[in-house]
Amino acid sequence: MAVKHSIFPKSGHDHDHCVATALDAAESVCGKAGERLTPIRRRVLELVWGSHRPIGAYAILDRLKEDGRNAAPPTVYRALDFLLERGLIHRIESLNAFVGCAHPGESHLVQFLICRSCGMTAELDDRRLSEAIGRSAVDQGFDIQSRVVELSGICSACQSARPRHPAHAAR
Amino acid sequence: MAVKHSIFPKSGHDHDHCVATALDAAESVCGKAGERLTPIRRRVLELVWGSHRPIGAYAILDRLKEDGRNAAPPTVYRALDFLLERGLIHRIESLNAFVGCAHPGESHLVQFLICRSCGMTAELDDRRLSEAIGRSAVDQGFDIQSRVVELSGICSACQSARPRHPAHAAR
DNA sequence: CCTGGAATGATATACTATAACACTCGGGAG
DNA sequence: CTCCCGAGTGTTATAGTATATCATTCCAGG
Numbered sequence: 001m002a003v004k005h006s007i008f009p010k011s012g013h014d015h016d017h018c019v020a021t022a023l024d025a026a027e028s029v030c031g032k033a034g035e036r037l038t039p040i041r042r043r044v045l046e047l048v049w050g051s052h053r054p055i056g057a058y059a060i061l062d063r064l065k066e067d068g069r070n071a072a073p074p075t076v077y078r079a080l081d082f083l084l085e086r087g088l089i090h091r092i093e094s095l096n097a098f099v100g101c102a103h104p105g106e107s108h109l110v111q112f113l114i115c116r117s118c119g120m121t122a123e124l125d126d127r128r129l130s131e132a133i134g135r136s137a138v139d140q141g142f143d144i145q146s147r148v149v150e151l152s153g154i155c156s157a158c159q160s161a162r163p164r165h166p167a168h169a170a171r
Numbered sequence: 172m173a174v175k176h177s178i179f180p181k182s183g184h185d186h187d188h189c190v191a192t193a194l195d196a197a198e199s200v201c202g203k204a205g206e207r208l209t210p211i212r213r214r215v216l217e218l219v220w221g222s223h224r225p226i227g228a229y230a231i232l233d234r235l236k237e238d239g240r241n242a243a244p245p246t247v248y249r250a251l252d253f254l255l256e257r258g259l260i261h262r263i264e265s266l267n268a269f270v271g272c273a274h275p276g277e278s279h280l281v282q283f284l285i286c287r288s289c290g291m292t293a294e295l296d297d298r299r300l301s302e303a304i305g306r307s308a309v310d311q312g313f314d315i316q317s318r319v320v321e322l323s324g325i326c327s328a329c330q331s332a333r334p335r336h337p338a339h340a341a342r
Numbered sequence: 343c344c345t346g347g348a349a350t351g352a353t354a355t356a357c358t359a360t361a362a363c364a365c366t367c368g369g370g371a372g
Numbered sequence: 373c374t375c376c377c378g379a380g381t382g383t384t385a386t387a388g389t390a391t392a393t394c395a396t397t398c399c400a401g402g
Binding site: 006008111116122124126128129131132136137139140144147152159 | 176177178179264265282284286287293295297299300302303304306307308310311312313314315316317318319320321322323324325326327330
Binding site for chain 1: 389390392
């Protein structure tokens with residue numbers, strides 16, 4: 001049975017469009033907040049959006065160096081912190097890596113599906129799931145301030161095909 | 172309104188009993204599986220159970236050294252890997268730390284509540300929440316292999332009191 | 343201008359985790 | 373009994389992730 005509305009990016013999608021949209025949205029979000037999307041921040045965001053696979057801070061750093069820029073770890077982490085605070089990217093705790101936010105500027109509760117075969121991630125905003133989490137916390141009198149929900153497994157595309165990116169297999 | 176059945180460890184509980192129970196359960200689990208709970212593994216488990224606050228691998232390492240034992244990082248990580256595989260401890264991804272499993276030997280899906288004020292964690296096994304996660308995955312045709320659900324916030328005890336362990340405040 | 347805060351540069355270091363190889367020990371095959 | 377084998381541990385080195393600290397630059401507003 002086919003999946004009706006897969007939220008996983010399709011293999012042949014126009015990714016340049018994803019990137020352009022994300023950068024535009026970032027300009028907009030920063031503009032409204034009076035924040036500066038400096039060249040470094042913009043470039044880091046672009047690199048995070050290089051694919052739908054989470055990317056590590058040091059991989060970003062390597063790319064910045066390839067740009068010919070003087071870059072050190074703090075350069076990257078400052079930009080990542082800025083982008084995280086503005087909700088333009090997400091951190092995947094179970095991978096120590098970062099991925100673009102699919103709904104920048106909108107407040108949303110997020111859950112991730114992470115494919116161990118192709119490395120792609122999908123960002124969910126499942127209301128029933130969020131509510132179940134909220135109920136669980138309320139039952140315990142717990143005041144939730146942040147949530148990490150990361151589900152690793154095999155996406156539907158990889159289930160029906162030989163793995164295409166074995167390099168991204170889970171640890 | 173008071174919480175009916177808080178799963179958070181109470182401040183004055185008999186923690187020695189928690190530790191003893193955990194060690195007994197570990198002996199039992201290992202015995203049935205024909206695995207060896209060696210002195211190092213037992214000691215690491217005991218240290219992880221030192222409190223209901225997640226502990227980092229290097230903090231465990233320091234304790235082992237205090238024991239007068241020759242210990243290096245691999246010593247600790249090997250023991251932790253063993254304990255993780257047998258389901259005797261859990262890893263908290265968002266803290267890079269480890270905490271004792273409240274239900275060793277039983278297969279269960281787990282979610283964590285992590286108090287940013289006192290550092291305590293509570294292990295939930297909320298069936299509705301697990302089912303909501305399962306449905307979410309099925310909707311996407313996603314085959315879940317592992318789950319990370321970690322909710323950070325303030326536990327009910329800390330909400331009604333001045334924080335008692337500010338050193339454990341979230342990053 | 344000039345000045346104060348934000349952003350970046352630069353260096354050092356802390357923290358987390360694994361690779362690789364050597365050694366020991368105890369149990370089973372012969 | 374001896375040999376051998378594999379699990380467990382010791383040891384050293386290194387990989388990978390993140391932050392502290394201070395210097396410098398840049399730019400918007402006075």
